[in-house]
Each structure stands twice: as structure tokens, then as C-alpha cells.
Amino acid sequence: MANDFDFDIVVVGCGVAGTAAALSAAEQARKSGSSARIAILERADYDHRGGNSRWTAAYLRMENLTQVAENFVEDMVRFSDGYSDRDYIEVLAREAGETLQWVHEKGVDFDYLPTMFLTSSKPRMLPVGGGRAVIDALSRRAEALGVQIIYETTAWQLLLDDEGAIEGLNVRVKGGHSLRLGTRAVILAAGGFEGNPEMMSQYIGRDAHKIPTIAEGGHYNKGEAIRMAMAIGAKVSGQWDSFHAEPVDPRSNREEATVMTYPYAILVDKYGKRFVDEGESTVDEQYEAVARKIYFELPGRIAYMISDQKMFDIPNYERALQTEQPPIEADTLEELAQKIDVPVEALVETVRAYNAAIQPGEFHWDRKDGKQAVNITPPKSNWAIPIDKAPYVAYPVVCSIVFSYGGLSTDVNGRVLSADDEVIPGLYAAGEITGLYYGKYPGATSVLRGLVFGRRAGLDVISYLKDHLPLSQTS
Incomplete structure (x- = not known):
């Protein structure tokens, strides 16, 4: 079947994880002397892009720009009663500082700004301008390297070749028309399922449709990307019947x-x-x-x-x-x-x-x-x-609800795993779409993991493409 458009990499979602993935992939391709056709698909229009990332203050569990908070790994593992992936968390702790410095190089400043917590047990750095500033800076740099951001477009089906590797995906554009995109790799960064009443009812329980999202961006996180990965055998992780919560005025x-x-x-x-x-x-x-x-x-x-x-x-x-x-x-x-x-x-x-x-x-x-x-x-x-x-x-x-806990299971490079713990060739995931948390949320870690593993996915996907179907060489 002919494709309507072809890309080397399609990133689904324009939040901090998606923009970090697209930019790091574009940078890595250029660094290796190659060029990559990369697109970011975003369900919202330009003025509402970014899902939860757009609205968050983006608290970061950091002592400073290079050092995570004390007992970072131990707290995250302990809060989950040992269910969270320790190897994944150790990579997060090890690369958090390097990743934030990378973001800082793109034009985002960080500071110890006032928070809503009048008493606090852990330090919290913030990007000046919140999550929106991060998205704007990373997407601007990505577009400068040729990444296309396609708005008002929703991915709904992953397509595999005869050997089970990604070869495309089906998307719907504004107006309801469906298109087929040919691509050799997909990075899913489309958030959780808090914007989907049916999934909320299925996994969280009775009256879950009444739980307000913490911000408007949550309404755009409808869970299709999770389900279309599950439909091709993706493994899941995280506590599906729980979520990160905050007390609010209704x-x-x-x-x-x-x-x-x-x-x-x-x-x-x-x-x-x-x-x-x-x-x-x-x-x-x-x-x-x-x-x-x-x-x-x-x-x-x-x-x-x-x-x-x-x-x-x-x-x-x-x-x-x-x-x-x-x-x-x-x-x-x-x-x-x-x-x-x-x-x-x-x-x-x-x-x-x-x-x-x-x-x-x-x-x-x-x-x-x-x-x-x-x-x-x-x-x-x-x-x-x-x-x-x-x-x-x-x-x-x-x-x-801030975000749902249940999501896709990946390795430390963001590669989505099958239920048999095999890598699904060409499929990656990062950010809130991935299942990391159980029990108590270790505050100020979600944006951090989106950035770290979005960046790691972008770096790894270039290696995957070069190993399988070499990219075009730049002149």
C-alpha cells in the first residue's frame, strides 16, 4: 500500500519528551554526517500544543543544575515499594544533570523560584517560564534542524512489516480524514490516558470520569498511543489503577x-x-x-x-x-x-x-x-x-489527576518492549506514556524523566536507523 508521506522518524506528541526526542535525533543525525526526515505529530493546534508539559511549572528534583536531590534513587524505589525499575531510575539520576545542561544550552534558564509548597523536604529547581519555555526552546531548535511539526493530527494505528518492525502509522487529520505515513521508527510521547473517560473508568474505577485534570493539557492525553502499542504486543508497566493526584478547588x-x-x-x-x-x-x-x-x-x-x-x-x-x-x-x-x-x-x-x-x-x-x-x-x-x-x-x-501511572514498558534507551521482553524494532516511548510509577509519586521527577528519556530515545533511534537502513549522507 502506498504511503501518503514518508519520514525516517515520527514522534507522536509535542511535550517535553517529544521535543527532546526530536531535537536529539536531529542533532545526532547531523553529528554523524547524516540527514533524517523527522516529524512531530501534535493533536492540538499551535496555541495549545504540549499536553501537560505546556501547563506545568516543571518542578525538578535537583540540588542544582548538575546534581539530583539527596537519596534520589532510594526514594523513588522506596516510594514504589520496590516495583519501579531501579536500573531505569539510576540512569535517570546519572543523566539528569547532563540533560538539563543540554536544555540550558538551548536557551532555557533554571532557578529556585517560589513554589506552592510553603514547607518542603526536597529541593525543587524550575525552568524559568515553566514547561512551556522548555517546549518552545526545544521545538524552535528542532525546526531549525528541519524537523516538521504537524498540528491537529492524531496517530491511531502502528503498521509493521513482515518481520515485525515499524514501517508506518495511520493518522487522522483535522476534518476526520485518515492518512498513512511511512516511517522506519516511531517515538511515542503522547502522555497518559487521563483525557479518556473510558480508560479512566476501566483502570481507575467508578466515577473516574468526574476527576478533573490538573490542567487543560490533560484533556489531549487520550491514550490512543498506549493502546496502539498494546495492539502490537507491547508490554505495560506502572500502577494502572492509580495516578499522580493533587488537591484542588472544584x-x-x-x-x-x-x-x-x-x-x-x-x-x-x-x-x-x-x-x-x-x-x-x-x-x-x-x-x-x-x-x-x-x-x-x-x-x-x-x-x-x-x-x-x-x-x-x-x-x-x-x-x-x-x-x-x-x-x-x-x-x-x-x-x-x-x-x-x-x-x-x-x-x-x-x-x-x-x-x-x-x-x-x-x-x-x-x-x-x-x-x-x-x-x-x-x-x-x-x-x-x-x-x-x-x-x-x-x-x-x-x-x-495530573497524569496516569499505567503505561508502556521500555528499556533504558526508550525502546518499547514486547510482553516477552523483546525489543519491538523501531518503536520507542518516553515521558508520561511510559509506566514508571507505583504507590507514592516522588515529586518533581516526571518532567525530568521526560527530558532524559526523550533525549535518550532520540539518540538511540539514529543508531537503530543507521544499523538497519542507512540514512542519507549530508553534503
Whole structure:
């Protein structure tokens, strides 16, 4: 069957992993004295390109531009209860600094910018301008080397030759027409399946369609790339029934409308009862567990943060309260309960019991202070301050999905494996489409792994093509 267009490499997805893959492949081809016809396919239009990468602040678990955070490998393995691939994580740790310096050379600056975490146990560097700055810089460099970015195009089927190697893929373009692209290698970097209600229901469970994505970009991650790889026998990994979660204000339409001030307040369910130790640890180490508890355990899958005017005295509280929606306020707890439709007597008693349980001690907003509330269930380990300064305030809080955990299994060069742990010739994957995480998400590692393994996939694919069907030599 004739192809509509031919490329040496097709990258599916224009986020940090996809742009890193395309650029590194183009650079490696030029370095080896060859030329490669490379295309990036992007489902969105130019103004919305990049999936989750476009919207993320892109936290990076780095001490500095060259050194990962302390216990990087051990934490990632431990958080997964030993299920994550240690070899993969060790490569990530070893090449993180080199990869970020490579990104820096393309025009992206990095700094220790303010984050939404007022308390933190690990350092977090950020690219100035967030994920969008990374995408813009890498894609601009890739286009300068001849990479084509084709927008409003969705890949839906991988094509194999008689020996099981990639020979093309079918895509749909705007308007619904389908085209066949001939290619000798495909790098899948199209994100997870959080934008697909059917897959969310299948793997996450009942009412999963109600979980909001953390940002608009998640709606573009519909899982076709995962499924079309599975259709040709790709192995999967990662925890398919779980996901990276954040607590957000459901009233907001902003991206990442997080509510991270709850450690200085209390959280109650729809019946006015506390359900979690709000001060168990620094907020960066516990917010995901709180968000998941709201979704998986609470009636109605909603909670309310209850506080008072002292919350607004906490330095930089605005950083931790990313919603643009105003608090629900009332002069009395009884009135506040009525406004949020929580049983009045239950909320009043919850706050009374909490206030009575608070122990003496000095409050420190910026670190674990040991100021506890005891002899209540659950207790509160830090930041226990009374709720007694009206007007009282409430914020609704629900669980949002940042990205899904389940995805494709690859080796450390990004080559997709079959269910028999054999490499599928010509097929690569990088970024959130790959299954790495289990259990607790080790914060600030997702963008990092997208960049590292996107770059590695781009480098390896040139070696694959040169070994099988030599590329054209540049003049």
C-alpha cells in the first residue's frame, strides 16, 4: 500500500519528551554526517500544543543544575515499594544533570523560584517560564534542524512489516480524514490516558470520569498511543489503577488550582468530620495522599478546608492557594456549615474538639513545629493552631489527576518492549506514556524523566536507523 508521506522518524506528541526526542535525533543525525526526515505529530493546534508539559511549572528534583536531590534513587524505589525499575531510575539520576545542561544550552534558564509548597523536604529547581519555555526552546531548535511539526493530527494505528518492525502509522487529520505515513521508527510521547473517560473508568474505577485534570493539557492525553502499542504486543508497566493526584478547588477553571494551605487548617468530609492528620509531614510529602484519600475514601469525593482569619497572616499563603475563587466566609461556624451544606452540630463539635486538643507550643509556619493536637482521631502532628478568629472560612477540595501511572514498558534507551521482553524494532516511548510509577509519586521527577528519556530515545533511534537502513549522507 502506498504511503501518503514518508519520514525516517515520527514522534507522536509535542511535550517535553517529544521535543527532546526530536531535537536529539536531529542533532545526532547531523553529528554523524547524516540527514533524517523527522516529524512531530501534535493533536492540538499551535496555541495549545504540549499536553501537560505546556501547563506545568516543571518542578525538578535537583540540588542544582548538575546534581539530583539527596537519596534520589532510594526514594523513588522506596516510594514504589520496590516495583519501579531501579536500573531505569539510576540512569535517570546519572543523566539528569547532563540533560538539563543540554536544555540550558538551548536557551532555557533554571532557578529556585517560589513554589506552592510553603514547607518542603526536597529541593525543587524550575525552568524559568515553566514547561512551556522548555517546549518552545526545544521545538524552535528542532525546526531549525528541519524537523516538521504537524498540528491537529492524531496517530491511531502502528503498521509493521513482515518481520515485525515499524514501517508506518495511520493518522487522522483535522476534518476526520485518515492518512498513512511511512516511517522506519516511531517515538511515542503522547502522555497518559487521563483525557479518556473510558480508560479512566476501566483502570481507575467508578466515577473516574468526574476527576478533573490538573490542567487543560490533560484533556489531549487520550491514550490512543498506549493502546496502539498494546495492539502490537507491547508490554505495560506502572500502577494502572492509580495516578499522580493533587488537591484542588472544584469551583476553579484555572490550571493547577491547588489548595495547599490545609496543613494550617483542618479538613472535614461532607458530614463535618476530620479524616486525616493535616500536619503529618511537609506539604510536598503528603498532598498526594490527601488528594487520593478524598477521591477513594470520602463520601461524595469532596472535602472542605476549614480555617479562620489567621490563615491570611501566614507569609506567602497566596502561593499555596492557587485558586482564584474567594473563600466561603461566615461570622459563625453554624452559618459556615449551612453555606457548605455540612451538618451544623457535627462541624461545630469537630472544631470544638480540635481546639480543645491543641497542645502548648510555638507555631512555625515554615517547618515542622511539633505543635500538636492529641487525644482526638485523627491527631494532628504539626501546625495545630486554634480556629477561633471570625470570619470563618472554607474552601471545597477535590482530587484532580495530573497524569496516569499505567503505561508502556521500555528499556533504558526508550525502546518499547514486547510482553516477552523483546525489543519491538523501531518503536520507542518516553515521558508520561511510559509506566514508571507505583504507590507514592516522588515529586518533581516526571518532567525530568521526560527530558532524559526523550533525549535518550532520540539518540538511540539514529543508531537503530543507521544499523538497519542507512540514512542519507549530508553534503
